Amino acid sequence: MRWPQAVIRLGQLLSLVLLCGWSLSCSNENGYRFVNTISGEDASPTPPLDAENTLLGALDTASIAPAVHHLAAPEMEGRGRGTPGNALARAYIASRLRHAGLTPLFRGTFEQPTFVKDGGDQPHGVNVGAYLPAAEPTTDWIVLVAHYDHLGMRGREVYPGADDNAAAVAMLLTLGDVLGRARPPLRRHVVLLFPDAEEPPNTRTDRMGSTWFWRHPPFPLATLHCAIIFDLLVGPRNPVLRRAGLADVVFVLGAEASPGLAKLARGVPPEPGVEPLLLGLPLIEAYPFIPWRRFAQSDYHGLRDAGGRPFLFVTGGRAPTYHTTEDTPDTLDYPKLAALARWVARLLTRSAEGPPDLDWADMAADxxxxxxxxxxxxxxxxxxxxxxxxxxxxxxxxxxxxxxxxxxxxxxxxxxxxxxxxxxxxxxxxxxxxxxxxxxxxxxx
Incomplete structure:
Protein backbone atom coordinates (compact mmCIF):
# COMPACT_ATOMS: atom_id res chain seq x y z
CA MET A 1 0.00 0.00 0.00
CA ARG A 2 1.38 3.41 -0.97
CA TRP A 3 0.91 6.11 1.69
CA PRO A 4 0.00 9.63 0.47
CA GLN A 5 2.96 12.02 0.60
CA ALA A 6 1.12 14.32 3.05
CA VAL A 7 0.67 11.45 5.51
CA ILE A 8 4.36 10.55 5.28
CA ARG A 9 5.39 14.15 5.93
CA LEU A 10 3.00 14.37 8.86
CA GLY A 11 4.50 11.22 10.33
CA GLN A 12 8.01 12.59 9.89
CA LEU A 13 6.99 15.83 11.60
CA LEU A 14 5.41 13.99 14.53
CA SER A 15 8.49 11.80 14.89
CA LEU A 16 10.70 14.89 14.97
CA VAL A 17 8.49 16.53 17.61
CA LEU A 18 8.55 13.39 19.77
CA LEU A 19 12.31 12.99 19.35
CA CYS A 20 12.96 16.61 20.32
CA GLY A 21 10.56 16.34 23.21
CA TRP A 22 12.19 13.15 24.44
CA SER A 23 15.66 14.65 24.31
CA LEU A 24 14.47 17.67 26.26
CA SER A 25 12.74 15.38 28.73
CA CYS A 26 16.04 13.84 29.67
CA SER A 27 17.18 17.05 31.35
CA ASN A 28 15.78 19.15 34.16
CA GLU A 29 15.52 22.75 32.96
CA ASN A 30 13.80 23.93 36.15
CA GLY A 31 17.03 24.03 38.16
CA TYR A 32 15.88 22.32 41.33
CA ARG A 33 18.15 22.57 44.34
CA PHE A 34 18.72 19.09 45.75
CA VAL A 35 18.34 18.81 49.54
CA ASN A 36 17.94 16.13 52.20
CA THR A 37 15.26 17.86 54.29
CA ILE A 38 13.10 14.72 54.30
CA SER A 39 15.62 11.92 53.82
CA GLY A 40 17.86 13.39 56.51
CA GLU A 41 15.12 13.94 59.12
CA ASP A 42 14.26 11.71 62.06
CA ALA A 43 11.00 9.98 61.12
CA SER A 44 9.87 9.33 64.68
CA PRO A 45 6.45 10.83 65.58
CA THR A 46 6.33 13.11 68.60
CA PRO A 47 3.91 12.73 71.55
CA PRO A 48 0.41 14.24 71.21
CA LEU A 49 -0.24 17.77 72.46
CA ASP A 50 -2.94 18.55 75.03
CA ALA A 51 -4.94 20.56 72.48
CA GLU A 52 -4.59 17.67 70.03
CA ASN A 53 -6.15 15.26 72.51
CA THR A 54 -8.91 17.77 73.21
CA LEU A 55 -9.82 18.04 69.53
CA LEU A 56 -9.69 14.31 68.89
CA GLY A 57 -11.81 13.62 71.95
CA ALA A 58 -14.55 15.91 70.66
CA LEU A 59 -14.26 15.11 66.93
CA ASP A 60 -17.36 13.52 65.40
CA THR A 61 -16.77 12.35 61.84
CA ALA A 62 -20.36 11.16 61.33
CA SER A 63 -21.24 14.49 59.70
CA ILE A 64 -18.76 14.09 56.84
CA ALA A 65 -20.76 11.76 54.57
CA PRO A 66 -24.04 13.75 54.82
CA ALA A 67 -22.15 16.93 53.94
CA VAL A 68 -20.60 15.29 50.87
CA HIS A 69 -24.02 14.05 49.75
CA HIS A 70 -25.45 17.54 50.20
CA LEU A 71 -22.67 19.34 48.33
CA ALA A 72 -22.64 16.84 45.46
CA ALA A 73 -26.43 16.51 45.18
CA PRO A 74 -28.08 17.03 41.76
CA GLU A 75 -29.64 20.33 42.84
CA MET A 76 -26.13 21.75 43.33
CA GLU A 77 -25.66 21.30 39.56
CA GLY A 78 -21.95 20.58 39.94
CA ARG A 79 -21.20 23.84 41.81
CA GLY A 80 -19.88 25.56 38.69
CA ARG A 81 -18.54 29.05 39.31
CA GLY A 82 -21.21 31.72 38.95
CA THR A 83 -24.13 29.27 38.89
CA PRO A 84 -27.13 28.95 41.23
CA GLY A 85 -25.74 25.62 42.42
CA ASN A 86 -22.47 27.27 43.35
CA ALA A 87 -24.41 29.88 45.35
CA LEU A 88 -26.33 27.12 47.15
CA ALA A 89 -23.07 25.41 48.10
CA ARG A 90 -21.62 28.70 49.29
CA ALA A 91 -24.68 29.40 51.46
CA TYR A 92 -24.46 25.92 52.97
CA ILE A 93 -20.78 26.34 53.85
CA ALA A 94 -21.38 29.76 55.43
CA SER A 95 -24.31 28.36 57.41
CA ARG A 96 -22.16 25.53 58.76
CA LEU A 97 -19.39 27.93 59.78
CA ARG A 98 -21.90 30.24 61.46
CA HIS A 99 -23.52 27.34 63.31
CA ALA A 100 -20.07 26.17 64.47
CA GLY A 101 -19.58 29.51 66.20
CA LEU A 102 -16.51 30.49 64.19
CA THR A 103 -15.68 34.13 63.49
CA PRO A 104 -16.39 35.51 59.99
CA LEU A 105 -13.09 35.91 58.17
CA PHE A 106 -13.71 38.97 56.03
CA ARG A 107 -14.53 42.04 58.14
CA GLY A 108 -17.68 40.66 59.68
CA THR A 109 -18.79 38.51 56.75
CA PHE A 110 -18.09 34.93 55.69
CA GLU A 111 -17.81 35.85 51.99
CA GLN A 112 -15.03 37.46 49.97
CA PRO A 113 -15.94 38.44 46.40
CA THR A 114 -13.05 37.99 43.98
CA PHE A 115 -12.32 40.05 40.89
CA VAL A 116 -10.23 39.80 37.76
CA LYS A 117 -8.33 42.38 35.78
CA ASP A 118 -10.56 44.27 33.34
CA GLY A 119 -13.55 42.41 34.74
CA GLY A 120 -15.39 45.49 35.94
CA ASP A 121 -17.35 45.60 39.17
CA GLN A 122 -18.91 42.17 38.74
CA PRO A 123 -17.29 39.53 41.01
CA HIS A 124 -15.69 36.61 39.22
CA GLY A 125 -16.17 34.30 42.21
CA VAL A 126 -16.84 34.29 45.93
CA ASN A 127 -14.56 32.75 48.56
CA VAL A 128 -15.94 31.61 51.92
CA GLY A 129 -14.03 31.61 55.20
CA ALA A 130 -14.04 31.73 58.98
CA TYR A 131 -11.54 31.35 61.79
CA LEU A 132 -11.03 30.39 65.40
CA PRO A 133 -9.25 33.36 67.01
CA ALA A 134 -6.16 32.86 69.13
CA ALA A 135 -5.91 34.55 72.51
CA GLU A 136 -3.56 37.21 71.10
CA PRO A 137 -5.22 39.21 68.26
CA THR A 138 -1.94 40.19 66.58
CA THR A 139 -0.45 36.70 66.46
CA ASP A 140 0.30 34.79 63.27
CA TRP A 141 -2.11 32.37 61.58
CA ILE A 142 -2.51 29.08 59.78
CA VAL A 143 -5.03 28.31 57.06
CA LEU A 144 -6.64 25.07 55.87
CA VAL A 145 -7.87 25.32 52.27
CA ALA A 146 -10.40 23.31 50.23
CA HIS A 147 -11.97 24.76 47.08
CA TYR A 148 -15.72 24.24 46.82
CA ASP A 149 -16.40 24.84 43.11
CA HIS A 150 -16.50 22.10 40.50
CA LEU A 151 -17.19 21.74 36.77
CA GLY A 152 -20.93 22.42 36.89
CA MET A 153 -22.97 21.01 34.02
CA ARG A 154 -22.04 20.02 30.48
CA GLY A 155 -25.24 20.07 28.50
CA ARG A 156 -27.73 18.16 30.63
CA GLU A 157 -25.11 16.18 32.50
CA VAL A 158 -24.19 17.10 36.06
CA TYR A 159 -20.60 16.69 37.24
CA PRO A 160 -21.16 16.12 40.98
CA GLY A 161 -17.55 16.55 42.15
CA ALA A 162 -17.80 14.38 45.26
CA ASP A 163 -14.07 13.71 45.50
CA ASP A 164 -13.30 16.98 43.71
CA ASN A 165 -13.71 18.62 46.12
CA ALA A 166 -16.84 18.06 48.24
CA ALA A 167 -15.00 15.48 50.37
CA ALA A 168 -12.30 17.93 51.45
CA VAL A 169 -14.88 20.67 52.08
CA ALA A 170 -16.94 18.31 54.23
CA MET A 171 -13.88 17.26 56.20
CA LEU A 172 -12.91 20.88 56.93
CA LEU A 173 -16.48 21.71 57.95
CA THR A 174 -16.37 18.83 60.42
CA LEU A 175 -13.09 20.15 61.79
CA GLY A 176 -14.71 23.58 62.00
CA ASP A 177 -17.50 22.08 64.09
CA VAL A 178 -15.06 20.62 66.60
CA LEU A 179 -12.93 23.77 66.70
CA GLY A 180 -16.00 25.85 67.49
CA ARG A 181 -17.28 23.38 70.05
CA ALA A 182 -14.05 22.54 71.87
CA ARG A 183 -12.39 25.96 71.34
CA PRO A 184 -8.88 24.80 72.31
CA PRO A 185 -6.56 27.65 73.36
CA LEU A 186 -4.17 27.69 70.41
CA ARG A 187 -1.15 29.92 69.81
CA ARG A 188 -2.24 30.92 66.29
CA HIS A 189 -5.48 31.86 64.54
CA VAL A 190 -6.89 28.83 62.69
CA VAL A 191 -8.47 29.87 59.37
CA LEU A 192 -10.73 27.68 57.25
CA LEU A 193 -10.85 28.87 53.63
CA PHE A 194 -13.11 27.58 50.85
CA PRO A 195 -12.03 29.25 47.58
CA ASP A 196 -14.10 29.53 44.43
CA ALA A 197 -12.88 29.26 40.82
CA GLU A 198 -10.22 26.57 41.17
CA GLU A 199 -11.40 24.43 38.27
CA PRO A 200 -10.69 24.97 34.54
CA PRO A 201 -10.57 27.41 32.85
CA ASN A 202 -9.38 29.23 35.99
CA THR A 203 -6.69 26.75 37.00
CA ARG A 204 -3.20 28.29 37.36
CA THR A 205 -4.45 31.79 36.49
CA ASP A 206 -5.09 35.07 38.29
CA ARG A 207 -8.79 34.21 38.15
CA MET A 208 -8.50 31.58 40.87
CA GLY A 209 -10.32 32.51 44.06
CA SER A 210 -7.34 31.42 46.11
CA THR A 211 -5.02 33.70 44.13
CA TRP A 212 -7.23 36.64 45.02
CA PHE A 213 -7.17 35.52 48.66
CA TRP A 214 -3.37 35.28 48.79
CA ARG A 215 -3.17 38.81 47.38
CA HIS A 216 -5.93 40.16 49.67
CA PRO A 217 -5.55 38.15 52.91
CA PRO A 218 -7.50 39.01 56.09
CA PHE A 219 -4.24 39.02 58.06
CA PRO A 220 -0.77 40.07 56.85
CA LEU A 221 0.61 37.42 54.53
CA ALA A 222 4.01 37.78 56.20
CA THR A 223 2.45 36.41 59.40
CA LEU A 224 1.08 33.28 57.70
CA HIS A 225 2.76 30.44 59.56
CA CYS A 226 1.58 27.63 57.29
CA ALA A 227 -1.07 26.86 54.67
CA ILE A 228 -2.40 23.32 54.23
CA ILE A 229 -4.26 22.73 50.97
CA PHE A 230 -6.60 19.77 50.44
CA ASP A 231 -7.83 18.44 47.09
CA LEU A 232 -8.94 15.02 45.75
CA LEU A 233 -8.62 13.28 49.10
CA VAL A 234 -9.97 9.74 48.83
CA GLY A 235 -11.74 8.72 45.62
CA PRO A 236 -13.61 5.42 45.32
CA ARG A 237 -12.57 2.24 47.08
CA ASN A 238 -10.18 0.58 44.68
CA PRO A 239 -9.51 -3.19 44.90
CA VAL A 240 -6.38 -2.81 42.76
CA LEU A 241 -4.88 -0.38 45.28
CA ARG A 242 -6.03 -2.60 48.13
CA ARG A 243 -4.19 -5.61 46.67
CA ALA A 244 -1.11 -3.45 46.15
CA GLY A 245 -1.19 -2.30 49.78
CA LEU A 246 -1.85 1.31 48.75
CA ALA A 247 -5.50 1.80 49.70
CA ASP A 248 -4.70 3.90 52.79
CA VAL A 249 -2.12 6.15 51.11
CA VAL A 250 -2.49 9.92 51.03
CA PHE A 251 0.25 12.19 49.73
CA VAL A 252 1.73 15.07 51.70
CA LEU A 253 3.64 17.28 49.29
CA GLY A 254 5.87 20.29 49.80
CA ALA A 255 7.73 19.25 52.96
CA GLU A 256 11.00 19.26 51.04
CA ALA A 257 10.91 23.09 51.09
CA SER A 258 12.29 23.33 54.64
CA PRO A 259 13.40 21.20 57.61
CA GLY A 260 10.60 22.78 59.65
CA LEU A 261 7.91 21.58 57.25
CA ALA A 262 9.46 18.12 57.09
CA LYS A 263 9.52 17.90 60.88
CA LEU A 264 5.90 19.07 61.09
CA ALA A 265 4.66 16.54 58.53
CA ARG A 266 6.65 13.59 59.87
CA GLY A 267 5.99 14.32 63.52
CA VAL A 268 2.26 13.59 63.37
CA PRO A 269 1.50 10.21 65.01
CA PRO A 270 0.08 7.52 62.72
CA GLU A 271 -3.68 7.17 62.45
CA PRO A 272 -5.22 3.75 61.68
CA GLY A 273 -6.73 3.76 58.21
CA VAL A 274 -4.51 6.41 56.64
CA GLU A 275 -0.87 6.24 55.50
CA PRO A 276 0.61 9.69 54.80
CA LEU A 277 3.50 9.51 52.34
CA LEU A 278 5.79 12.50 51.86
CA LEU A 279 6.45 13.22 48.20
CA GLY A 280 8.15 16.15 46.49
CA LEU A 281 6.02 18.68 44.64
CA PRO A 282 8.29 18.51 41.56
CA LEU A 283 7.12 14.94 40.97
CA ILE A 284 3.49 15.95 40.45
CA GLU A 285 4.24 19.18 38.59
CA ALA A 286 6.20 17.60 35.73
CA TYR A 287 4.71 17.00 32.29
CA PRO A 288 6.22 14.90 29.48
CA PHE A 289 8.15 16.78 26.80
CA ILE A 290 7.88 20.12 28.68
CA PRO A 291 10.80 20.01 31.14
CA TRP A 292 11.15 23.77 31.37
CA ARG A 293 7.78 24.28 33.08
CA ARG A 294 6.15 23.22 36.32
CA PHE A 295 2.39 22.97 36.72
CA ALA A 296 0.86 23.70 40.12
CA GLN A 297 -1.96 21.28 40.87
CA SER A 298 -4.21 23.20 43.26
CA ASP A 299 -4.74 26.33 45.35
CA TYR A 300 -1.12 26.72 46.43
CA HIS A 301 -0.42 28.15 42.95
CA GLY A 302 -0.99 31.79 43.88
CA LEU A 303 0.61 31.48 47.31
CA ARG A 304 3.91 30.37 45.85
CA ASP A 305 3.89 33.39 43.56
CA ALA A 306 2.50 35.94 46.03
CA GLY A 307 4.52 35.54 49.17
CA GLY A 308 6.58 32.40 49.43
CA ARG A 309 5.08 31.28 52.71
CA PRO A 310 5.30 27.66 53.96
CA PHE A 311 2.63 25.27 52.71
CA LEU A 312 1.76 21.60 52.42
CA PHE A 313 -0.48 20.04 49.79
CA VAL A 314 -2.47 16.97 50.88
CA THR A 315 -4.09 14.80 48.20
CA GLY A 316 -5.01 11.25 47.33
CA GLY A 317 -4.32 11.86 43.64
CA ARG A 318 -6.57 11.52 40.62
CA ALA A 319 -8.95 8.56 40.66
CA PRO A 320 -10.59 7.01 37.57
CA THR A 321 -13.71 9.08 38.36
CA TYR A 322 -11.76 12.37 38.18
CA HIS A 323 -13.67 15.03 36.21
CA THR A 324 -16.40 12.60 35.17
CA THR A 325 -20.10 12.32 35.91
CA GLU A 326 -19.25 9.23 37.99
CA ASP A 327 -17.58 11.24 40.78
CA THR A 328 -20.61 10.71 43.01
CA PRO A 329 -21.02 10.62 46.82
CA ASP A 330 -21.87 6.91 46.91
CA THR A 331 -18.45 5.95 45.50
CA LEU A 332 -16.20 7.49 48.15
CA ASP A 333 -14.14 5.71 50.80
CA TYR A 334 -15.69 7.30 53.90
CA PRO A 335 -13.77 5.26 56.51
CA LYS A 336 -10.54 6.56 54.97
CA LEU A 337 -11.92 10.11 54.93
CA ALA A 338 -12.83 9.84 58.63
CA ALA A 339 -9.35 8.55 59.46
CA LEU A 340 -7.84 11.38 57.45
CA ALA A 341 -9.94 13.91 59.40
CA ARG A 342 -8.43 12.61 62.64
CA TRP A 343 -4.91 12.83 61.19
CA VAL A 344 -5.56 16.38 59.94
CA ALA A 345 -6.84 17.37 63.39
CA ARG A 346 -3.42 16.38 64.72
CA LEU A 347 -1.62 18.20 61.91
CA LEU A 348 -3.54 21.46 62.33
CA THR A 349 -3.00 21.45 66.09
CA ARG A 350 0.74 20.98 65.69
CA SER A 351 0.86 23.70 63.05
CA ALA A 352 -1.11 26.07 65.28
CA GLU A 353 1.06 25.32 68.31
CA GLY A 354 4.45 24.67 66.71
CA PRO A 355 7.78 26.54 66.61
CA PRO A 356 7.85 30.22 65.57
CA ASP A 357 9.05 29.92 61.97
CA LEU A 358 8.93 26.95 59.61
CA ASP A 359 10.99 28.67 56.89
CA TRP A 360 10.44 27.97 53.18
CA ALA A 361 12.54 27.83 50.03
CA ASP A 362 11.31 27.43 46.47
CA MET A 363 12.73 25.01 43.88
CA ALA A 364 13.81 22.37 46.41
CA ALA A 365 13.81 18.63 45.73
CA ASP A 366 14.84 15.65 47.85
Missing amino acids: PLADARTVLRLCANFGDGSQFPWLLRRALRADRARIQALLHAWEAGAAPTDAEYRELALMTLRLQATHWHPTGWWFAVW
Missing part, protein backbone atom coordinates in the same frame (compact mmCIF):
# COMPACT_ATOMS: atom_id res chain seq x y z
CA PRO A 367 15.70 12.92 45.30
CA LEU A 368 16.57 10.25 47.86
CA ALA A 369 13.31 10.63 49.79
CA ASP A 370 11.32 10.81 46.55
CA ALA A 371 12.90 7.65 45.14
CA ARG A 372 12.10 5.74 48.34
CA THR A 373 8.47 6.87 48.24
CA VAL A 374 8.01 6.13 44.54
CA LEU A 375 9.53 2.66 44.95
CA ARG A 376 7.06 2.03 47.78
CA LEU A 377 4.24 3.00 45.42
CA CYS A 378 5.27 0.95 42.40
CA ALA A 379 6.55 -2.17 44.18
CA ASN A 380 3.24 -4.06 43.81
CA PHE A 381 1.27 -1.87 41.41
CA GLY A 382 0.59 -2.27 37.71
CA ASP A 383 1.12 -6.00 37.23
CA GLY A 384 -2.52 -7.07 36.86
CA SER A 385 -4.17 -8.12 33.61
CA GLN A 386 -6.38 -5.00 33.67
CA PHE A 387 -3.31 -3.00 32.60
CA PRO A 388 -2.22 -3.12 28.92
CA TRP A 389 0.92 -5.19 28.37
CA LEU A 390 2.85 -2.18 27.07
CA LEU A 391 2.10 -0.31 30.27
CA ARG A 392 2.98 -3.32 32.45
CA ARG A 393 6.33 -3.58 30.69
CA ALA A 394 7.02 0.14 31.21
CA LEU A 395 6.14 -0.05 34.90
CA ARG A 396 8.44 -3.06 35.40
CA ALA A 397 11.26 -1.17 33.73
CA ASP A 398 10.52 1.83 35.94
CA ARG A 399 10.82 -0.29 39.09
CA ALA A 400 14.20 -1.60 38.00
CA ARG A 401 15.44 1.89 37.14
CA ILE A 402 14.25 3.39 40.44
CA GLN A 403 15.97 0.58 42.35
CA ALA A 404 19.20 1.32 40.47
CA LEU A 405 18.95 5.06 41.15
CA LEU A 406 18.18 4.46 44.81
CA HIS A 407 21.09 2.05 45.18
CA ALA A 408 23.49 4.59 43.67
CA TRP A 409 22.20 7.53 45.70
CA GLU A 410 22.21 5.62 48.98
CA ALA A 411 25.81 4.64 48.23
CA GLY A 412 26.72 8.32 48.05
CA ALA A 413 26.41 9.20 44.36
CA ALA A 414 25.12 12.71 43.74
CA PRO A 415 21.80 12.80 41.84
CA THR A 416 21.93 14.57 38.49
CA ASP A 417 19.28 16.78 36.92
CA ALA A 418 18.70 14.19 34.20
CA GLU A 419 18.23 11.39 36.73
CA TYR A 420 15.72 13.41 38.73
CA ARG A 421 13.82 14.21 35.55
CA GLU A 422 13.70 10.47 34.86
CA LEU A 423 12.26 9.90 38.33
CA ALA A 424 9.65 12.61 37.73
CA LEU A 425 8.51 11.04 34.45
CA MET A 426 8.32 7.58 36.02
CA THR A 427 6.25 9.03 38.85
CA LEU A 428 4.00 10.73 36.34
CA ARG A 429 3.43 7.39 34.58
CA LEU A 430 2.46 5.86 37.92
CA GLN A 431 -0.01 8.68 38.63
CA ALA A 432 -1.49 8.40 35.14
CA THR A 433 -1.91 4.63 35.52
CA HIS A 434 -3.84 5.13 38.76
CA TRP A 435 -6.08 7.69 37.06
CA HIS A 436 -6.61 5.82 33.79
CA PRO A 437 -5.55 2.13 34.08
CA THR A 438 -6.23 1.32 30.41
CA GLY A 439 -4.06 4.15 29.08
CA TRP A 440 -1.40 2.20 27.16
CA TRP A 441 -0.03 5.47 25.73
CA PHE A 442 1.39 6.39 29.14
CA ALA A 443 4.14 3.88 28.33
CA VAL A 444 5.65 5.97 25.53
CA TRP A 445 7.30 8.86 27.39
